[in-house]
Amino acid sequence: MAKIDFGGVVEDVITLEEFTLEKAREVLKNEVIAVVGYGIQGRGQSLNMRDNGIKVIVGEGPYSWNQAVEDGFVPGETLFSPEEAAKRATIIQYLLSDAGQKEMWPVMKNCLQPGNALYFSHGFSIVYKEQTGVIPPADIDVILVAPKGSGRTVRTNFLDGSGINSSYAVFQDATGKALERTLAVGIAIGSGYLFPTTFEKEVYSDLTGERGVLMGCLAGVMEAQYNVLRRNGHSPSEAFNETVEELTQSLIRLVAENGMDWMYSNCSATAQRGALDWKDRFRDAVAPVFDALYESVVTGKETQIVLDAGKDPNYREKLQKELEVMHNSEMWRAGAAVRDLRPERRKK
Numbered sequence: 001m002a003k004i005d006f007g008g009v010v011e012d013v014i015t016l017e018e019f020t021l022e023k024a025r026e027v028l029k030n031e032v033i034a035v036v037g038y039g040i041q042g043r044g045q046s047l048n049m050r051d052n053g054i055k056v057i058v059g060e061g062p063y064s065w066n067q068a069v070e071d072g073f074v075p076g077e078t079l080f081s082p083e084e085a086a087k088r089a090t091i092i093q094y095l096l097s098d099a100g101q102k103e104m105w106p107v108m109k110n111c112l113q114p115g116n117a118l119y120f121s122h123g124f125s126i127v128y129k130e131q132t133g134v135i136p137p138a139d140i141d142v143i144l145v146a147p148k149g150s151g152r153t154v155r156t157n158f159l160d161g162s163g164i165n166s167s168y169a170v171f172q173d174a175t176g177k178a179l180e181r182t183l184a185v186g187i188a189i190g191s192g193y194l195f196p197t198t199f200e201k202e203v204y205s206d207l208t209g210e211r212g213v214l215m216g217c218l219a220g221v222m223e224a225q226y227n228v229l230r231r232n233g234h235s236p237s238e239a240f241n242e243t244v245e246e247l248t249q250s251l252i253r254l255v256a257e258n259g260m261d262w263m264y265s266n267c268s269a270t271a272q273r274g275a276l277d278w279k280d281r282f283r284d285a286v287a288p289v290f291d292a293l294y295e296s297v298v299t300g301k302e303t304q305i306v307l308d309a310g311k312d313p314n315y316r317e318k319l320q321k322e323l324e325v326m327h328n329s330e331m332w333r334a335g336a337a338v339r340d341l342r343p344e345r346r347k348k
Ligand SMILES: NC(=O)C1=CN([C@@H]2O[C@H](COP(=O)(O)OP(=O)(O)OC[C@H]3O[C@@H](n4cnc5c(N)ncnc54)[C@H](O)[C@@H]3O)[C@@H](O)[C@H]2O)C=CC1
Pocket: 037, 038, 039, 040, 041, 042, 060, 061, 063, 064, 094, 095, 096, 097, 098, 099, 100, 101, 103, 104, 121, 122, 124, 146, 147, 149, 150, 151, 152
């Protein structure tokens, strides 16, 4: 394992150089991998494995069956019902939605043979077992590889050669081969490197991150700034440009490239002075919200909300409506018009 110094803390990382794709193929050569759930992650991970020369079958219900067929999975050969796929496999990648994993568990647990590996991309089902009832038998491996990105990017980064990083963990090692299997599948699904975690650490950090900076907080602070500009007489295009477009088209790219101070040092002295002065005020204003969020994650309130929502047969429809409200808001309609004006889009 490579030892990498992360800001003064030395951590282990598995790189592609030490666990090569050839090694992953060797480890997996006698395994049959079933991806159960052809959603955003299931699709990205199974297509990458197939392209990497790994034997993979898909288990899916009516929801994304046609998508799997379109992607070249053949009913009765490489595409089955979730139950049938799980029965045929030695490594079962359980990639139904987290609520779906709970619902299907009574069926799924009867499909598992001694020596199988049950694989997750999230610690949800295992860590919140009191809520989900997902308690695997003792004679199988229970492993995790969690790509740190959308399943859509798991696929597009693979196709453009950039890869994605993932965390990995072993919860239960029944065969003595759990770690080797984990790393092999991690590389096979297209991870550029893998860093160790536990199921618990993964789920706590993931639920916090997506509710926080990555999605919830991001959308919230953008709305707040857009609204203040609009209330003070700025046009939608000006408010959107100053809140979102400049971030995604310019400044966040500099952060991605070389860090926050790099972005700051490529902005004006005026901007730097003000941003440095306001940064701590924003940090301190949201800190209590982040404390409340972490608490809500650890106590299981967040996962319970997700599971309760999943029980509602009309939930998908309701979720779609909520996203439509966002889509149809002035801010994001202004955004669509701004995006259409990007020079590279107008050329097409
Ligand atoms: N979406 C993402 O990019 C990421 C997802 N994950 C994790 O990967 C796993 C899969 O997530 P997604 O791909 O987002 O899932 P998803 O929400 O797209 O659902 C995947 C599939 O589950 C099936 N499904 C949903 N509810 C079901 C039910 N009640 N019974 C039977 N099947 C049902 C559907 O057929 C769907 O195709 C989850 O554990 C998630 O937390 C991890 C990293 C990122």
